[in-house]
Amino acid sequence: MPTRIKLEDGQFNLVEDPFTYASDDEDLPRGDLIISLTRFQAEGERLLSEGRSVGVRLEPAEEVEVLAYDLPRLSVIAVSFPKFNDGRGYTAARLLRDRYGFKGEVRAVGDVLREQAGFMVRVGFDAFEPADGSTPEQWAHAARRHRHVYQRAADHRPPAFAERG
Amino acid sequence: MYQYDTLDKEFLADRAAEFREQVGRRLAGEITEDQFKPIRLMNGLYLQLHAYMLRIAIPYGSLNPTQMRALAAIGRKYDKGYGHFTTRTNLQFHWIKLADTPAILDELAAVDMHAIQTSGNCIRNTTADPYAGATAEEIDDPRVWSEAIRQWSSLHPEFSFLPRKFKIAITAAAKDRTAAKVHDIGLMLRRGRDGTMGFEVIVGGGLGRTPYVGPTIKEFLPVNRLFSYLEAILRVYNRHGRRDNKFKARIKILVAALGAEEFARQVEEEWAKIGSEGDLPDTEIARIRGAFAPVHFDTLVNRSEIFEAAKAADPQFARFARNNLREHKRAGYTIVVISLKAIGETPGDATSEQMEVVADLAERYGQNDIRVTHEQNLVLPHVKLDDTPAVYAALKAAGLATPNVNLISDIIACPGLDYCALANARAIPIAQDIARTFADEDRAELVGELKIKISGCINACGHHHVGHIGILGVDKKGEEFYQLTLGGSGAEDAAVGSMLGPALPAGRVADAVDTLVDVYLRERQEGERFLDTFRRTGVAPFKEAVYADAD
Numbered sequence: 001m002p003t004r005i006k007l008e009d010g011q012f013n014l015v016e017d018p019f020t021y022a023s024d025d026e027d028l029p030r031g032d033l034i035i036s037l038t039r040f041q042a043e044g045e046r047l048l049s050e051g052r053s054v055g056v057r058l059e060p061a062e063e064v065e066v067l068a069y070d071l072p073r074l075s076v077i078a079v080s081f082p083k084f085n086d087g088r089g090y091t092a093a094r095l096l097r098d099r100y101g102f103k104g105e106v107r108a109v110g111d112v113l114r115e116q117a118g119f120m121v122r123v124g125f126d127a128f129e130p131a132d133g134s135t136p137e138q139w140a141h142a143a144r145r146h147r148h149v150y151q152r153a154a155d156h157r158p159p160a161f162a163e164r165g
Numbered sequence: 166m167y168q169y170d171t172l173d174k175e176f177l178a179d180r181a182a183e184f185r186e187q188v189g190r191r192l193a194g195e196i197t198e199d200q201f202k203p204i205r206l207m208n209g210l211y212l213q214l215h216a217y218m219l220r221i222a223i224p225y226g227s228l229n230p231t232q233m234r235a236l237a238a239i240g241r242k243y244d245k246g247y248g249h250f251t252t253r254t255n256l257q258f259h260w261i262k263l264a265d266t267p268a269i270l271d272e273l274a275a276v277d278m279h280a281i282q283t284s285g286n287c288i289r290n291t292t293a294d295p296y297a298g299a300t301a302e303e304i305d306d307p308r309v310w311s312e313a314i315r316q317w318s319s320l321h322p323e324f325s326f327l328p329r330k331f332k333i334a335i336t337a338a339a340k341d342r343t344a345a346k347v348h349d350i351g352l353m354l355r356r357g358r359d360g361t362m363g364f365e366v367i368v369g370g371g372l373g374r375t376p377y378v379g380p381t382i383k384e385f386l387p388v389n390r391l392f393s394y395l396e397a398i399l400r401v402y403n404r405h406g407r408r409d410n411k412f413k414a415r416i417k418i419l420v421a422a423l424g425a426e427e428f429a430r431q432v433e434e435e436w437a438k439i440g441s442e443g444d445l446p447d448t449e450i451a452r453i454r455g456a457f458a459p460v461h462f463d464t465l466v467n468r469s470e471i472f473e474a475a476k477a478a479d480p481q482f483a484r485f486a487r488n489n490l491r492e493h494k495r496a497g498y499t500i501v502v503i504s505l506k507a508i509g510e511t512p513g514d515a516t517s518e519q520m521e522v523v524a525d526l527a528e529r530y531g532q533n534d535i536r537v538t539h540e541q542n543l544v545l546p547h548v549k550l551d552d553t554p555a556v557y558a559a560l561k562a563a564g565l566a567t568p569n570v571n572l573i574s575d576i577i578a579c580p581g582l583d584y585c586a587l588a589n590a591r592a593i594p595i596a597q598d599i600a601r602t603f604a605d606e607d608r609a610e611l612v613g614e615l616k617i618k619i620s621g622c623i624n625a626c627g628h629h630h631v632g633h634i635g636i637l638g639v640d641k642k643g644e645e646f647y648q649l650t651l652g653g654s655g656a657e658d659a660a661v662g663s664m665l666g667p668a669l670p671a672g673r674v675a676d677a678v679d680t681l682v683d684v685y686l687r688e689r690q691e692g693e694r695f696l697d698t699f700r701r702t703g704v705a706p707f708k709e710a711v712y713a714d715a716d
Contacts, residue, residue: 063404085203085286087326091403094323099438115187115204122322132200146179148172150316152442153323160172160316161449 004107005136007126012140019055019076034078037062040070048073057109060088064095071102079125081110090123097124097154117143124154166229166534167312168456169277176319177274180281184208185267192264207287207325209280210266214586217261220283221273225293225311225335226254226537228278230524233535235276237520239269248520250505250513252577252628253290253332254537255283259584281319286327286414288318288399292334292343295536298460299546301494302338304356309454310335310391313445316453317392324399328406329414331399344539344655346370346378347631349416350398355385362388368398368428369420372625376661377417380425382432389450393443397436401428460532460547465497469550475557482557484606485568490553499550501531503543503560504567504575508600511593512578513541515565522563530556540577540616542570573615573682574600577628581621581638582645588621590638590645590671595619598675603682612682615695618653631655633696634678635662647674651681651707652699666708677711684710 001016019034028035033047034055047054055076056067067074077096079089089108096102107127108120114134121143128139150160169177184204191201198212205211209220221236228236236256240248243265244258251257261269273279282289293311297303314333318324324331334343337354345351351367363385370379386394402416420428476483491500503523506512515523527535527545530552536544548556560566569575576599579585581592596619603609618632622639629635635650646668653662669677682695684707689698699707 060408085326086408087286087324087328087403088408090323090326091400113200115207118320119322119325145183146176146320148176148179149322150176150319151321160176161446161452163172164170164449164452 005128005130005134005139006105007121007128012136012143014136019053021057021078032075034076037066044070055105055107058089058092060086060092064092064100068100071096071100071104074102074104076105076107076127077102078107078109081108081112084111084113084116090119093120093125094123094154114138114142118145122149122151122153122155122157166227166458167308167453168458170456173316174274174277177277177279180279180320181267181270181274184270188263188267203285206284207282208266208270209283210261210263211284212586213259213584215584216259217263217266218584219258219261219266219269219280220251221256221258221278221280222283222290223254223256223278223537224315225291225297225308226295226539227293227297227308228535228537229533230528230535232276232278233520233524233527235272235278237517237524239272240517240520243269246518247514247516249511249580250515250537250541250543252513252539252541252579252626253283254292254295254539255290256537257580259580284330285325286329286331287325288314288321288327288331288333290332291315291318292332292345292348292539294336294338294342295538295544296342296491296500296546297337297536298457298534299493299498299500300338301492302340303336303354305337305354305362306454306457307335307337307354308457309450310352310354310388312453312457313392313450314395317395317445324403327399327403328408329411329416331402331416333395339657341655341657341659342538344628344631344659346657346659347372347376347628347655348379350395351379352391354388357385364388364391366394366398368432369417369425370659371415371417372628372630373415374412374623374625375418375421376625376630377421378659378661379417380420382420382425382429389447390441390444392445393439393441394432394436396439396443397432400435401431405431458533460534462495462498462547463549465495465549465551467496469497469553472550472553475554479554481561481566481568482554484610485557485566486553488568488572488610489566489570493547495547497550499548499553501545501548501553501556502538502570503545503565504569505542505565506569506575506600507564507567508574508604509597512576512596515543519563519565522559522565526556526559540575542575568606569609571614571616572609573603573612573617573678574609576600576617576619577632578619579621579626581619581627585621585626587624588638589623589640590621590647592619592621592627592636592638595636595638595647595671595674599678602675602679612686613694615682616654617678628655629653630661631659632662633694633699634681636674639668641668645671647671649674649677649681649711651704652696654696663704665704666712680710681707 032053053075334348366383531545578596582588620627631653649665650662
């Protein structure tokens with residue numbers, strides 16, 4: 001079974017991934033699935049009624065707003081980074097957490113590199129599929145590099161101004 | 166100067182440690198140059214024509230003598246004994262070895278400096294009025310807001326991978342010395358009718374290939390709502406700015422495509438959703454304000470006998486006083502502008518020795534305060550008129566007393582083809598040619614305020630679009646040519662210059678500028694600057710004179 005780095009209770013661990021990615025043109029395998037937004041809009045209702053856990057893979061140009069009413073039924077949002085420097089995924093994650101209060105998994109997929117770990121954790125990602133082969137230890141090291149942060153974000157770390165209080 | 170607390174210092178230490186580790190991985194061959202590139206760019210390290218270039222942030226152009234000495238020491242130890250002050254009020258070292266960069270960042274962190282976000286598609290250094298805290302024109306000290314922006318934007322988790330770089334300017338004076346209207350965001354502090362403070366928010370100005378003077382999208386943003394509003398602008402841009410073409414990725418293109426009104430509507434909609442959760446508490450703004458080292462002014466009279474006597478005795482000092490001193494808000498004090506435009510030298514360059522002289526003067530006569538201007542000069546913002554002869558003498562001995570601020574030889578130029586991998590043509594030699602043509606100081610003063618800005622390519626780092634005379638280097642079949650524009654301005658009367666005519670070969674540029682100046686002197690009416698005359702007459706007499714010469 002494939003794995004991903006999962007952030008749980010402040011720990012980064014390599015855990016098995018119960019979800020299978022299914023592209024738009026293949027027959028759906030059994031079990032829990034991550035599918036595209038298009039496919040979810042066409043078949044999501046049926047898949048959920050079969051009792052499966054369903055996740056949606058969101059491309060950068062697809063806006064989280066379109067999922068607003070479906071979020072409580074979704075287990076995973078896999079936010080896609082076709083290139084590490086396409087920063088739209090950071091806004092997507094932040095809105096999922098802060099604006100929609102999404103409690104499921106927000107997973108970073110695609111060109112996901114260790115140097116981005118700190119930013120990703122801060123905007124609310126809690127699962128990672130590193131493209132650079134980073135281990136959970138390396139990922140944790142990169143994510144926890146800074147003792148202080150200057151902004152409020154989805155991770156609820158106290159920003160500098162609150163620390164100074 | 167804002168005084169770093171433990172928390173600010175630890176933040177920099179962590180960042181320096183991170184980069185040391187990343188450089189280590191690169192030097193050990195664990196990562197390729199391709200993989201390393203985005204990492205080094207996050208730390209201001211560029212690979213240029215000859216070597217690595219390290220761009221060090223001078224947040225809102227403000228630094229103290231200890232920091233200036235640290236820069237001088239780095240220049241001496243790791244570079245060739247000089248540095249280059251940029252139009253972003255940063256400092257660049259052009260001859261850096263990769264293996265030295267971690268040590269340099271440690272030396273910088275030791276004096277509360279860094280290279281964070283001096284490159285990459287993130288929020289860059291904020292430009293602020295270099296006369297902040299010293300000019301009577303301002304309604305508040307823009308450095309307080311600039312420092313708050315520096316902190317808020319440092320390693321911002323959501324806005325570190327924007328479509329393109331992002332630059333903010335803040336001014337609190339009616340006379341704009343920040344080029345606010347050609348920034349991604351320009352903030353102009355105003356006082357409302359009820360006495361409260363707010364920002365006029367200008368978005369989508371910019372230079373580069375497609376210059377725009379930015380439109381105002383909000384007339385009066387209450388100051389305590391600044392950060393939620395910035396978040397709204399950045400979020401709309403991060404989501405909708407173009408990412409398919411780097412030349413169309415700046416926010417100006419999005420604002421122009423949507424129209425200012427529609428862009429403003431989207432920002433307002435997002436802003437309403439963010440609410441005051443996105444704002445900085447008033448107590449934090451107050452803390453930052455309090456963390457600026459207090460400046461102690463003596464109570465003096467307006468007239469300084471020492472200053473007057475020195476002017477009477479030394480015409481050179483009198484010339485310096487006319488051109489390089491600016492009015493201070495306190496009686497008996499003045500703002501000293503130090504020109505980094507010595508005739509025949511590279512605009513913005515300063516040697517390590519010169520940096521040390523400026524540091525000493527700031528310490529002895531200038532309340533430990535030094536500023537860098539986007540016009541690539543330095544400023545001692547608080548000097549007693551009584552001390553100006555001594556300051557002048559020290560500057561003169563160091564080759565820093567060029568009396569040409571705002572005059573024709575006070576030229577902005579990008580590094581150009583001498584250093585930069587992007588350039589099509591050299592900029593520095595053109596600046597040097599023009600400066601030599603106008604080396605006669607009487608003539609330069611007679612011509613008065615005239616801003617020449619030179620870029621070595623269409624990316625416009627030399628701000629040529631907003632030069633009273635703008636000069637753009639272009640490549641024509643392997644030969645360097647220069648396109649002249651007239652009538653641009655980066656100030657409160659911002660405008661993009663209009664094309665004079667066909668591009669000229671390098672050897673003709675200084676002569677053409679000379680001709681343009683002759684036309685101005687012939688045409689000008691009482692009190693008109695070059696820019697004013699051009700705006701009245703239009704391009705015709707200038708064009709005729711320059712291209713008549715060619716025939």
